Amino acid sequence: MAFRHGSRVTEAPTSLMTPVVATAALxxxxxxxPINLAKTTEHVNKIVVAYSFDEAQAALGYTDDWKNYTLCEAMDAAFRLFNVAPVIFVNVLDPEKHNETSKEVVPVSNKKAIAKAKGILLDTLKVKTAEESAELKADEDYVVSFDDDGQVVIVPLIQADKLYIEFTRLAPEKVTANDIIGGSDVNTGKLQGLELLNAVFPKTGMIPGLVVAPKFSKDPMVAAVMKAKASVVNTYFRAASLSDIDTAVADVYTKANEWKNQNNYTGSNEFLGWPLLGLGEKVYHYSTQLAFRITKTAAENGDFPHVSPSNQPLQMTKMLNDAGDEIDLGPDQAELLNSQGITTALNFMGGWKCWGNRTGAFPASTDVKDIFIPVRLTHNWIANTIILTTWGKVDGPVSRRLIDSILDTMNMWFNGLQSRGVILGGRVEFKRENNPKADLIGGKIRFNYYVAEPTPAEDIENILEFDPTYYNNLFN
Incomplete structure (x- = not known):
């Protein structure tokens, strides 16, 4: 020890940590x-974080052709209908893999030629004035751009009555369930599809809360992988998957439950919706609007996920099946779907609302944390926050100081959540019986967390009784 003479002060680290709060419903x-319409075509199997419609459009492109380009549906719902951010997008359409070469003869009218094909990759476009003539030079012999419908517009700077064009176009119809499921490239180790869920936190510092794949989630294999990946993100974190019932098969509400059970859409972290939702000419998958309804509801409640999305507004004017037939549901029919663990929409009081609190695990499961959507979301969020907050203590010396630091921090956090109404109560304990000496010597310590989230007031019974004693008021 160095020799000291005098008075001095040293600083010790604060024993009470600040909780690192996980994203509630990312x-x-x-x-x-349609990445041919984006500023660059590089965003293939990459994480794109967008805080606005313009950001998403610049990175991924946009078109109203949602049947072929499903991320555009999510862009529209997130930023135009519900106005929530951020949203993370992963495009699996690869122009090197999902493409098709083609030719066209395009007439020139009003000094421009409009190609019929969509999805044309401009860097592959070849323009000629005749089939056997030399290729024209861009910006010298013609200029090219996209119109609002995503079609290529060629303006010739030379005399021409028609143009012969060759090109490679995107072929979104070639994207399969396997592309969404993805995996790891054997040669490069690059992650693809749903495997990229594990790259979100390391890349962005944000924990996934909801996993969505409009159109593709009605494929049972895709839904099964979504459910599995969401339950164990980066080994430690938890998320929920949102899936759709196939309305081509379950075209009426009485077929929805049979389809759900036959295809095993019964996960405790799986939220299942039926049918399709229409707004004017646009058609949304239920999972798309449910995802951003959940996100907006959390944002409206302090970024806490304890409030149910049920009985909250959806952006729609009608319900549809895959054939385009309009669907009408009354409260009793919607209640039947809810009793089967299926969320739907109801236009009964105050316009169109999300209707249903139950996860796919209901009614087979009776565990409260697994059958209510807001309880499941809050449970996931609390678990993720515990990991984020205590991770900094890993590899610290096993001491009373470390134990008290975790106990004090997390108990104060629970008290704060209780005062805000996010939970009914919560506590953390360090129990002797759960921490034998052999484990402590081996560097293992255990904390027991106890928490109770509020369940949604799903059934409010008001008992009305005739009271004849009030006839005495006639004599007052």
């Missing part, structure tokens, strides 16, 4: 995008 959307 949506991660997997699908296809």
């Amino acid at each position: 949506p991660v959307v997997f699908g296809t995008a």
Whole structure:
């Protein structure tokens, strides 16, 4: 020890930590995008974080052709309908893999020629004035751009009545369930599809809360992988998957439950919706609007996920099946779907509302943390926050100081959540019986967390009784 003489002060680290709060309901959307319309075509199997429609459009492109480009549906719902951010997008449409070469003869009218094909990759476009003539030079012999419908517009700077064009176009119809499921490239180790869920936190510092794949989630294999990946993100974190019932098969509400059970859409972290939702000419998958309804509801309640999305507004004017037939549901029919663990929409009081609190695990499961959507979301969020907050203590010396630091921090956090109404109560304990000496010597310590989240007031019974004693008021 060095020799000291005098008075001095040293600083010790604060024993009470600040909780690192996990993102309550961060949506991660997997699908296809018209990247030929983007500023660059590089965003293939990459994480794109967008805080606005313009950001998403610049990175991924946009078109109203949602049947082929499913991420555009999510962009529209997130930023135009519900106005929530951030949203994470993963495009699996690869122009090197999902493409098709083609030719066209395009007439020149009003000094411009408009190609019929969509999805044309401009860097592959070849323009000629005749089939056997020399290729024209861009910006010298013609200029090219996209119109609002995503079609190529060629303006010749030379005399021409028609143009012969060759090109490679995106072929979104070639994207399969396997592309959404993805995996790891054997040669490069690059992650693809749903495997990229594990790259979200290391890359962005945000934990996925909701996993969505419009259109593709009605494929049982895709839904099964979504459910599995969401339950164990980066080994430690938890998320929920949002899936759709196939309305081509379950075209009426009485078929929805049979389809759900036959295809095993019964996960405790799986939220299942039926049918399709229409707004004017646009058609949304239920999972798309449910995802951003959940995100917006959390944002409206302090970024806490304890409030149910049920009985909250959806952006729609009608319900549809895959054939385009309009669907009408009354409260009793919607209640039947809810009793089967299926969320739907109801236009009964105050316009169109999300209707249903139950996860796919209901009614087979009776565990409260597994059958209510807001309880499941809050449970996931609390678990993720515990990991984030206590991770900094890993590899610290096993001491009373470390134990008290975790106990004090997390108990104060629970008290704060209780005062805000996020939970009914919560506590953390360090129990002797759960921490034998052999484990402590081996560097293992255990904390027991106890928490109770509020369940949604799903059934309010008001008992009305005739009271004849009030006839005495006639004599007052």
